[in-house]
Amino acid sequence: MRVIxxxxxxxxxxxxxxxxxxxxxxxxxxxxxxxxxxxxxxPVKGGSVTVAINTEPTCFDIHVSPQDITAxxxxxxxxxxxxxxxxxxFQPWLATSWEVTPDLTGYTFKLRTDVKFTDGxxxxxxxxxxxxxxxxxxxxxxxxxxxxxxxYAGTEVxxxxxxxxxxxxxxxxxxxxxxxxxxxxxxxxxxxxxGDKLCxxxxxxxxxxxxxxxxxxxxxxxxxxxNPAYNWAxxxxxxxxxxxxxxxxxxxLTEDSVRVGAFAGGQVDIAGSIPPVNVxxxxxxxxxxxxxxxxxxxxxxxxxxxxxxxxxxxxxxRAVQRAINIGPNVQSxxxxxxxxxxxxxxxxxxxxxxxxxxxxxxxxxxxxxxxxEAGWTGRDxxxxxxxxxxxxxxxxxxxxxxxxxxxxxxxxxxxSDLKKIGVEVQRPAxxxxxxxxxxxxxxxxxxxxxxxxxxxxxxxxxFNSANLPSAGGQNAAWLSNPQIDxxxxxxxxxxxxxxxDRLYAQTQGWVIEHAAxxxxxxxxxxxxxxxxxxxxxxxxxAWPLFHDVWSTRR
Amino acid sequence: MAQATIDKARPVRIRRRGRVGPGVxxxxxxxxxxxxxxxxxxxxxxxxxxxxxxxxxxxxxxxGHWFGTDQLGRDVFARVLxxxxxxxxxxxxxxVFALIGGTLWGLASALGGRVAxxxxxxxxxxxxxxxxxxxxxxxxxxxxxxxxxxxIAVAVAAMPGYARLVRAEALVVRRSGYVExxxxxxxxxGVLIVRHVLPNAIGPLLVLGTVGFGTSLIYASGLSxxxxxxQPPSPEWGAMLSEGRGFLETxxxxxxxxxxxVTCAVIAVNxxxxxxxxxxxxxIAR
Numbered sequence: 064m065r066v067i068x069x070x071x072x073x074x075x076x077x078x079x080x081x082x083x084x085x086x087x088x089x090x091x092x093x094x095x096x097x098x099x100x101x102x103x104x105x106p107v108k109g110g111s112v113t114v115a116i117n118t119e120p121t122c123f124d125i126h127v128s129p130q131d132i133t134a135x136x137x138x139x140x141x142x143x144x145x146x147x148x149x150x151x152x153f154q155p156w157l158a159t160s161w162e163v164t165p166d167l168t169g170y171t172f173k174l175r176t177d178v179k180f181t182d183g184x185x186x187x188x189x190x191x192x193x194x195x196x197x198x199x200x201x202x203x204x205x206x207x208x209x210x211x212x213x214x215y216a217g218t219e220v221x222x223x224x225x226x227x228x229x230x231x232x233x234x235x236x237x238x239x240x241x242x243x244x245x246x247x248x249x250x251x252x253x254x255x256x257x258g259d260k261l262c263x264x265x266x267x268x269x270x271x272x273x274x275x276x277x278x279x280x281x282x283x284x285x286x287x288x289x290n291p292a293y294n295w296a297x298x299x300x301x302x303x304x305x306x307x308x309x310x311x312x313x314x315x316l317t318e319d320s321v322r323v324g325a326f327a328g329g330q331v332d333i334a335g336s337i338p339p340v341n342v343x344x345x346x347x348x349x350x351x352x353x354x355x356x357x358x359x360x361x362x363x364x365x366x367x368x369x370x371x372x373x374x375x376x377x378x379x380x381r382a383v384q385r386a387i388n389i390g391p392n393v394q395s396x397x398x399x400x401x402x403x404x405x406x407x408x409x410x411x412x413x414x415x416x417x418x419x420x421x422x423x424x425x426x427x428x429x430x431x432x433x434x435x436e437a438g439w440t441g442r443d444x445x446x447x448x449x450x451x452x453x454x455x456x457x458x459x460x461x462x463x464x465x466x467x468x469x470x471x472x473x474x475x476x477x478x479s480d481l482k483k484i485g486v487e488v489q490r491p492a493x494x495x496x497x498x499x500x501x502x503x504x505x506x507x508x509x510x511x512x513x514x515x516x517x518x519x520x521x522x523x524x525x526f527n528s529a530n531l532p533s534a535g536g537q538n539a540a541w542l543s544n545p546q547i548d549x550x551x552x553x554x555x556x557x558x559x560x561x562x563x564d565r566l567y568a569q570t571q572g573w574v575i576e577h578a579a580x581x582x583x584x585x586x587x588x589x590x591x592x593x594x595x596x597x598x599x600x601x602x603x604x605a606w607p608l609f610h611d612v613w614s615t616r617r
Numbered sequence: 618m619a620q621a622t623i624d625k626a627r628p629v630r631i632r633r634r635g636r637v638g639p640g641v642x643x644x645x646x647x648x649x650x651x652x653x654x655x656x657x658x659x660x661x662x663x664x665x666x667x668x669x670x671x672x673x674x675x676x677x678x679x680x681g682h683w684f685g686t687d688q689l690g691r692d693v694f695a696r697v698l699x700x701x702x703x704x705x706x707x708x709x710x711x712x713v714f715a716l717i718g719g720t721l722w723g724l725a726s727a728l729g730g731r732v733a734x735x736x737x738x739x740x741x742x743x744x745x746x747x748x749x750x751x752x753x754x755x756x757x758x759x760x761x762x763x764x765x766x767x768x769i770a771v772a773v774a775a776m777p778g779y780a781r782l783v784r785a786e787a788l789v790v791r792r793s794g795y796v797e798x799x800x801x802x803x804x805x806x807g808v809l810i811v812r813h814v815l816p817n818a819i820g821p822l823l824v825l826g827t828v829g830f831g832t833s834l835i836y837a838s839g840l841s842x843x844x845x846x847x848q849p850p851s852p853e854w855g856a857m858l859s860e861g862r863g864f865l866e867t868x869x870x871x872x873x874x875x876x877x878x879v880t881c882a883v884i885a886v887n888x889x890x891x892x893x894x895x896x897x898x899x900x901i902a903r
Binding site (some may be wrong): 341343394395472480494 | 667668669671672674675688689690761762844848849850860862863864865866867
């Protein structure tokens with residue numbers, strides 16, 4: 064998900080993934096010292112709120128776009144079958160109850176009968192079928208939602224309020240997928256009339272959510288308006304009935320300093336993607352609250368191509384893993400706001416293996432010994448190691464157009480640290496097209512990416528040999544390990560939480576021990592809100608929910 | 618001896634021209650200093666411009682680090698000094714490319730016949746109708762990113778201006794008595810151009826080039842600021858500015874010092890360039 068542009072194959076999605084700080088994050092909604100929810104009296108109805116965000120969606124169609132920002136905005140326009148809470152449990156939403164067949168190939172949902180789209184069409188079993196069939200259809204060219212449907216076989220309308228979704232293989236991650244905005248529901252009427260005009264955004268995007276899509280001015284802003292009929296908020300919501308706000312405006316302010324400045328100057332009520340460097344000064348103000356959300360999904364990591372020299376030698380991979388001084392660099396570049404990562408999953412992801420923490424600290428001396436063992440004992444004029452007269456040099460392609468979160472700066476730190484143990488890191492700068500081609504063809508030694516999702520199944524996406532880049536997958540380390548395949552497949556085929564945790568812990572341990580991956584940091588979603596804003600929450604994907612928000616500024 | 622003769626002939630003007638004000642003097646001093654830094658940054662600092670030290674990150678300017686350190690703990694002073702060569706070379710290289718290209722273009726237009734003149738000058742018109750920076754951006758998009766590519770891009774953008782000037786000068790010189798005399802003596806066309814037309818047409822060009830050097834510096838830094846020029850981790854002023862722009866509130870020194878370096882260099886070049894123009898143009902009012 065979270066590609067910068069539509070139409071990029073998925074590995075770029077991954078590479079550029081977890082877009083913006085806005086990415087899916089989760090669980091512990093840690094708040095700053097002055098970020099506690101104040102008792103601001105009873106909620107007030109009416110008024111409008113303006114939110115500054117750092118990215119303008121390139122496509123507004125939730126079934127097509129893989130962008131995090133699209134889902135983040137549209138979460139307020141579209142509802143899902145189920146809702147997921149911060150602990151990873153599922154709660155009723157548009158579905159009141161559900162049953163799963165023992166082999167995990169069939170999910171039967173009982174639907175609410177009182178739900179209406181904003182164009183008056185009732186929400187029913189047929190609407191579910193029409194939407195899911197549309198996502199799965201090749202002609203939709205879904206870049207993300209279709210993959211969330213996994214081995215989708217079809218949807219059966221049992222009666223107007225009962226629907227069964229079938230899969231060709233056991234598919235445990237479905238409930239989580241169904242809880243995201245990507246699997247939200249359009250009015251069947253608008254799909255029939257405007258199916259091809261949804262990417263552009265506008266009032267034709269008809270959903271059942273607390274807000275409806277009113278207008279979009281390209282390059283500037285989009286406006287959502289209250290849906291007065293809304294009365295089907297999920298169990299986690301703080302109130303039932305229509306949202307408090309009359310109007311919600313998102314302004315696209317891509318330049319960090321402009322966005323932060325607009326917020327600090329009071330031109331917007333809420334700003335997303337606050338750069339870590341600005342957090343402290345904003346937090347020091349009494350009229351500002353910082354809303355934080357830990358990262359869930361696959362953290363920003365370096366994937367070492369295990370099929371190409373020199374990283375086909377595990378000793379060289381481990382040397383690189385131990386020679387990067389990750390902790391202090393992450394701390395200083397991200398001003399203590401992002402966390403140093405110890406495993407491929409973010410700490411808020413269900414199944415995160417805490418046991419990995421502090422197990423592979425910075426140890427350049429060990430790294431040096433490993434390289435000696437691997438035969439890289441010579442030194443050339445520039446101080447780089449050599450073996451048989453060949454320099455120890457690795458290729459780490461970059462796509463400058465897609466850089467965010469100061470990753471280019473962090474890369475310079477990595478380059479510098481690895482130079483200290485005699486490893487040369489070359490960073491050819493490529494445009495997105497060439498970058499993608501290279502990535503799929505495996506023409507790299509190092510590839511960096513993150514993938515935001517509140518679900519440990521990303522490990523299958525990342526390390527299962529069925530997902531090699533040559534097959535269009537995201538297994539950027541090019542691992543083909545039967546053990547890993549078995550663990551990740553088995554975990555995707557069971558709903559037993561303990562069994563899944565164990566299998567995922569084994570996978571996380573293996574990829575760290577064998578240095579297929581060097582996790583760097585887990586981003587923190589950072590929103591700044593003015594004191595006048597109450598009730599803003601982030602869901603497990605770190606998408607802001609505006610249904611409960613009210614403003615005390617008249 | 619010759620000097621003395623001229624002095625006698627036009628004493629007042631020469632004395633005035635020979636006097637160099639403090640502004641011009643300091644401009645030349647700054648340029649000399651920058652040139653020295655560019656040639657041998659090691660004379661001024663032995664700190665590595667690319668070695669990181671996260672524990673010393675974001676220190677303010679002080680005794681240990683004169684210009685402070687950046688977010689990776691690199692010494693900003695060392696980076697500014699080591700950034701001089703790539704930054705100045707970018708501007709200088711672009712100007713030299715532009716001068717050579719512009720001269721050939723202008724001569725071809727002036728001496729190549731009516732068709733060549735029409736094609737050359739209309740092309741120049743088209744290119745001049747576009748903002749220089751936009752043109753450079755376009756070229757760099759075609760070429761790809763990198764130091765040499767940015768150099769060429771800035772040069773191409775500056776070329777039509779020089780071409781026009783060279784053409785105008787060449788047209789004047791071509792009709793001058795001594796060239797017509799030389800042609801009448803049966804001198805070969807190529808020899809005529811190299812020996813008579815070029816040397817006499819090139820003076821104003823060199824002056825324009827000096828001023829153009831300042832502009833090229835700014836454009837080259839601008840493109841590097843956009844990440845199209847020098848690639849990290851090698852220090853370059855424009856790229857450093859870009860890295861520092863998010864820190865103006867918290868760590869101003871990361872962006873301010875490389876910015877000041879570009880500013881000083883450009884002002885010095887411009888002052889020196891104007892001085893050269895005044896000297897060269899002499900009484901010609903411009």
